[in-house]
Amino acid sequence: MAYFLQQLINGIALGMVYGLIAIGYSMVYGIIGMINFAHGEIYMIGAFVSIIFFTLLGMLGISWAPLALVLVLLAAIVITSLYGWTVERIAYRPLRGSFRLAPLISAIGMSIFLQTYVQVTQGAKIKPLQPVITGGITFTDASGFTVTISWIQVLIVVLTVALMAGFTWIIAKTPLGRAQRACAQDLKMAALCGVDVDRTISLTFVIGAALAAVAGLMATLYYGVIDFFIGFLAGVKAFTAAVLGGIGSIPGAMLGGLVLGLVEAFWSGYFSIEYKDVAAFTILVIVLIFLPTGILGQPEVEKV
Amino acid sequence: MLEVENVVTRYGVIEALKGVSIRVERGEIVAIIGANGAGKSTLLMTICGQPRAASGRIRFEGREITDLPTYDIVRLGIVQAPEGRRIFPRMTVYENLLMGAVPTGGRYLEEDLERVFALFPRLKERLHQRGGTLSGGEQQMLCIGRALMARPKLLLLDEPSLGIAPILVRQIFEAIVAINRERGLSILLVEQNAYQALKIAHRGYVLASGRVVREGTGRQLLADPEVRAAYLEGGQ
Numbered sequence: 001m002a003y004f005l006q007q008l009i010n011g012i013a014l015g016m017v018y019g020l021i022a023i024g025y026s027m028v029y030g031i032i033g034m035i036n037f038a039h040g041e042i043y044m045i046g047a048f049v050s051i052i053f054f055t056l057l058g059m060l061g062i063s064w065a066p067l068a069l070v071l072v073l074l075a076a077i078v079i080t081s082l083y084g085w086t087v088e089r090i091a092y093r094p095l096r097g098s099f100r101l102a103p104l105i106s107a108i109g110m111s112i113f114l115q116t117y118v119q120v121t122q123g124a125k126i127k128p129l130q131p132v133i134t135g136g137i138t139f140t141d142a143s144g145f146t147v148t149i150s151w152i153q154v155l156i157v158v159l160t161v162a163l164m165a166g167f168t169w170i171i172a173k174t175p176l177g178r179a180q181r182a183c184a185q186d187l188k189m190a191a192l193c194g195v196d197v198d199r200t201i202s203l204t205f206v207i208g209a210a211l212a213a214v215a216g217l218m219a220t221l222y223y224g225v226i227d228f229f230i231g232f233l234a235g236v237k238a239f240t241a242a243v244l245g246g247i248g249s250i251p252g253a254m255l256g257g258l259v260l261g262l263v264e265a266f267w268s269g270y271f272s273i274e275y276k277d278v279a280a281f282t283i284l285v286i287v288l289i290f291l292p293t294g295i296l297g298q299p300e301v302e303k304v
Numbered sequence: 305m306l307e308v309e310n311v312v313t314r315y316g317v318i319e320a321l322k323g324v325s326i327r328v329e330r331g332e333i334v335a336i337i338g339a340n341g342a343g344k345s346t347l348l349m350t351i352c353g354q355p356r357a358a359s360g361r362i363r364f365e366g367r368e369i370t371d372l373p374t375y376d377i378v379r380l381g382i383v384q385a386p387e388g389r390r391i392f393p394r395m396t397v398y399e400n401l402l403m404g405a406v407p408t409g410g411r412y413l414e415e416d417l418e419r420v421f422a423l424f425p426r427l428k429e430r431l432h433q434r435g436g437t438l439s440g441g442e443q444q445m446l447c448i449g450r451a452l453m454a455r456p457k458l459l460l461l462d463e464p465s466l467g468i469a470p471i472l473v474r475q476i477f478e479a480i481v482a483i484n485r486e487r488g489l490s491i492l493l494v495e496q497n498a499y500q501a502l503k504i505a506h507r508g509y510v511l512a513s514g515r516v517v518r519e520g521t522g523r524q525l526l527a528d529p530e531v532r533a534a535y536l537e538g539g540q
Contacts, residue, residue, distance in 0.1 A: 175406070182392055182403050189390040192352055194378035194407035194454060298394075 002145030007269035008262070013153040013222070015261020016160040020215040021238035022245065022253035023167070024084075024208025030184040030248040031204050032096070037107040038087055040235015041114035042209045046080040046216025047226045048118060051129050058130075065132055069155075076213040083114075084209025085202055093198070111231075118228040126227045129220055156218045163214060164254060167207070171250060180204060184248070233277075240284045246297020255295055259283070305330045305490055306351070306382070306458055311360035313343075313350045320346040322514040323360065328458060333484050333491045335505035335522065337498040337535055342511040344494040345387045348460045351492075352384055353377050364458070379407045381457030385464065387494075389447040393436030397427055400435050400446055404453030412455065420449040423479050441472035448479065458490045459483070465497045473497070477504060498535040502526045510535070 021043050028036045053072045062068055091110045095102045136150035171177035179200045182190040191197050219234070220226055237260060245256025260280050267279035287294065306328040313321040321343045328334045336344050350357050353374040362370045369377050383404075392400050401420065405413055421428040424445040430438060438446060444464055451459055461480065465473040481504050483489050495501035502508050502522040510518035510531060518531060525531050 175402075175410075178395075178399060178402060179406070181395060185392045185394055186390055188354060189386065189392065190403070191354060191374040192378065192384050192386060192390075193403045193450070194375045195403075196373075196375045 002139075002141050002143075002147050003269065005147045007265045009147070009149055009153060010269075011262035011265030012258065013156045013261070014265060015241075015258035016156055016254075017215045017219055017222070017257075018234075018238050018241045018260050019254040019257025020160060020163070020211045020218075021234060022241040022257045023250055024212050025239050025242040026245070026247055026250060026253040027180070027204050027208050029242070030250075031180065031187075031201060032092075032103075033100075034092070034103045035107065035239065036087075036092075036205075036208075037104070037235070038091070038110035038114060039208065039212060040231035040233075040238065041111050041118075042080060042084050042087070042231070043212040043216045043219075043234055043238075044118065044226070044228065044231030045083050045114065046076050046209075046213030047220045047230060048122060048127075048216075048228075049076045049079045049213070050217040050220045051127050051226060054129060054132065068132065073214065073217060076217045077210045080213035080216065081206045081209045084205045084212075087114075088202055088205040093201075111235075115228055115231065122228060124228060126225050128225050131224060132221060152218070152221050156222065159214065159218070163211065167211070168250070170207075176200070176203060237280065240280060244284055244287050244294055246294030249294070249296045249298070252294055252296035259295075305365060306492070307361075307363045308347070308351065309361045309363075311347075311350055311357045311362060313346050313355060314358045315346075315355070320514055321350065321357075324511070324514070324516055326509050326516065326519075328490050328492050330490055331484070331488045332506045333480070333493060333504055335498075335501040335508040336492065336494045336511055337496070337501055337508060337525075337531075338511035339535070340496070341513075343514040344511055345462055346514075347511070348384055348386070348462050348492070348494055351377075351382060351460065375407075378454065381455070382460065383407075383451045383454040383456035383458070384460040385447045385451040385462065386460075387462040387466070389440075389443045391435035391438070391443045391446055391450075393434065395435055396432050397435060397438070397446055398431050400450050401427075401453050404450035407454045416453050416455065420452055423452075423482065424449055441468045441476070444468055444472070444476055445479075448476070452483070456489065458492065461491060461493045463494060463496060465495065465500065473500070480504065498531075499526070 021039065024039045025036060028034065050072050053075045054068065057068050057071060087110055091106045092103045095106055133151045133155065136148050139147045171180065179190065179195045182193065182195060183197055183200050187197060241256035241260045242253045244259060245252025263283050264276045264280050268276045308324060308326045310323045310325055311321055312319060312323055324347055336347065338344050351362055353372060357370055361368060364380055364382060369380065392403060401417060405416065426442055427445055427449055430442060435446060448464065464476050477500055480491060484491055493501055493505065502525050505522040508520065508522050508525045509516050510525065518525065518528065
């Protein structure tokens with residue numbers, strides 16, 4: 001029982017990280033119908049900005065964890081968002097209205113470019129981070145098994161839930177969210193309503209990058225090591241989560257992330273840690289066979 | 305108020321408009337009639353900058369708008385209720401109306417909503433229903449209502465009678481006349497239902513293969529034997 005609970009907790013924390021990245025894929029797909037393959041790299045950049053700023057703050061002597069965390073969080077969000085915005089501006093916008101595959105190819109190019117750029121400027125070696133948050137809450141049951149919820153896991157869950165709540169509110173209630181939904185449903189009509197479509201698309205990339213930055217920071221804290229290549233697997237996983245939940249659906253992205261995180265955690269815990277990726281992608285295949293639009297996705301026939 | 309001069313619009317290699325000139329004066333209803341594929345909808349879309357005119361000039365209230373982005377054109381007061389209605393299907397009626405209010409920034413929201421409900425009481429009953437679940441006629445009401453929320457100076461109406469029960473067609477045309485009379489709103493109306501359109505229009509243009517082939521007052525065009533033969537016989 002304790003072991004089960006431990007895997008459940010690990011799975012939820014991991015799933016939330018995937019979910020945060022998956023939202024970026026889903027939102028962009030919802031609006032302009034393209035898969036932003038460079039999004040995993042945006043997450044990786046978020047992780048690097050975090051580690052650089054932790055080091056910087058350490059040099060400045062700011063070591064009080066809560067203050068350092070807030071500062072790094074802000075820096076990661078701002079700088080990573082700037083990357084997200086720039087990528088859209090230079091690699092995708094000029095290709096809008098071109099043939100369907102063009103932005104996709106451009107996205108793969110951007111992904112390779114960003115990876116190489118970080119490899120060249122930061123080095124190819126693994127970057128470790130001194131633990132910023134340590135410890136957790138430990139429960140022991142009668143038979144002596146223990147369940148530990150680390151403070152980092154608590155932080156991941158609290159931060160993700162707060163971000164999701166805020167983000168859901170933005171999408172549902174604010175003019176920006178309405179404009180985004182309008183663009184997702186009918187780009188041309190949104191323009192005819194007076195929406196600045198280019199600006200709305202830019203902001204979508206910025207929001208997606210900001211969420212990926214938070215995911216990058218949390219993964220850095222969680223694992224303690226990063227390198228220039230972490231964006232690839234995280235990107236593929238988060239993309240899987242987005243498809244699993246139903247691409248284009250925001251709650252779906254979060255749900256898909258959770259499902260994927262739990263599958264990985266339980267598979268690693270009960271079967272074999274080496275084959276956890278196989279398990280994750282097998283689930284994807286099964287869902288796509290029986291639910292081609294994902295768990296919460298909408299079939300694409302709702303045009304009147 | 306609106307002057308379109310020699311406008312050419314291309315979709316790839318196809319020239320949809322081959323030098324069209326029309327004008328709309330303040331307070332007028334101007335009808336554009338013509339067969340399928342004559343370029344009527346393209347003309348309205350080109351006025352809104354979707355797509356941009358390949359050549360020619362479009363002026364609104366003395367100001368050149370040919371190369372302005374669509375959202376600026378809308379903000380100047382040219383608002384379109386497009387062909388096929390293009391309601392946002394997964395938004396409620398209320399949210400669709402809010403989208404219409406984007407150019408005003410929602411400053412006159414309550415007042416404008418009341419005016420739309422006065423014109424189309426049905427929308428008030430359906431306020432929290434999704435746009436995609438409305439009937440064709442209700443969607444058309446919503447489409448016009450959404451456009452009115454933007455406080456247009458010039459309303460572009462594309463095929464408001466298409467695919468709608470005849471009884472609703474009358475109601476919608478009455479609403480168009482009412483908007484024009486009561487608010488002095490200028491209207492550019494594209495219609496296949498040429499008889500209905502010319503009956504309420506002050507002036508009209510006949511478009512064929514991307515060119516204006518006739519123009520005149522609504523009454524003149526209704527009486528024109530060639531127009532009758534081509535667009536009106538059996539079309540009532």
